[in-house]
Amino acid sequence: MELMRSRYTAYVIGNIEYLRATWSDATCPPDLEASADSATRWLGLQIKRHTPIDTTHAEVEFVARYKVGGRAHRLHETSRFERDNAGRWRYIDGALRD
Template identity: 60%
Template structure:
């Protein structure tokens, strides 16, 4: 991309087209690296990391008790279509759930992941624990 081009963050809708650097990018790198302020911000930053194939960030934000040892990059030709956060529910100061729908298209076939994800905060950092279909 050319100098001065501002890229909209993938986690947002066109109506809320925040720049990547001011949205999820600040949690992917820089002074706020790995410091999403709440479970919804972490979930959005993880979606954006999936879109951008930032596998190191995904592993670093996955709770060690449930984290896989490796992740595969996106398959060639995948097109991420968007994220809808349906609900962010803080359960207490260190636990929350986020219900979301993420959509993508691969090989002409549209798919969606609808998940109710669990998050935990430890030592001031939020982690993805696991998810299930609601």
């Protein structure tokens, strides 16, 4: 899914405005700017699964790898997306996986 990849890129370059613009208004955190961490070094994104639910909802399972303070981490999540009335896909939320 293109939106998942573009949101990952926005995290890599710290484009908070894009993240906010592609996040559902109902679930976007008000302190999103404060959550940006310049110490995080993103290493890669692997899309494991893209599942259309219906014409306005989809799920994407991904693994994003990153380092903080020289220590490697991975974020494995299943994200939910919805298409708004203007036809744009927006991130709703995600469930962390092991």
